[in-house]
Amino acid sequence: MKALSDPTRLTMVASLWKADAPICICDFTAALGLGQPTISHHMARLREAGLVESEKRGIWVYYRLREKLDPPTRKLLAQLLA
Numbered sequence: 666m667k668a669l670s671d672p673t674r675l676t677m678v679a680s681l682w683k684a685d686a687p688i689c690i691c692d693f694t695a696a697l698g699l700g701q702p703t704i705s706h707h708m709a710r711l712r713e714a715g716l717v718e719s720e721k722r723g724i725w726v727y728y729r730l731r732e733k734l735d736p737p738t739r740k741l742l743a744q745l746l747a
Contacts, residue, residue: 668714669745673697674707678716678730679746687720687727716742 669675677693693704708728711717716738718731734742 668710668716671707671710673699674711675745677704677707677728678711678742681717681728681730682742682746684729687729690726690728693728 669678676697680693680696681688690701690704690708693699693708694701697704705726708717708719708726711728712719716731716734717728719726719728721727730742
């Protein structure tokens with residue numbers, strides 16, 4: 666829950682929740698008007714919380730919600746993002 670207490674991280678999780686494919690960190694920097702180091706910091710917090718996973722493609726990192734979120738976490742996210 667602490668990882669989702671920041672409005673920016675909650676916005677990022679909402680974007681990932683709605684996305685059909687992984688989202689590039691460059692898309693978050695453009696959409697949120699924040700620098701890449703700030704976005705990376707927020708994503709690191711979400712990764713530590715077990716909410717997101719990443720993959721590197723060339724110079725960019727792409728993020729998605731963790732595929733194996735436990736049911737209570739998935740239910741909580743659905744309620745928060747509804």
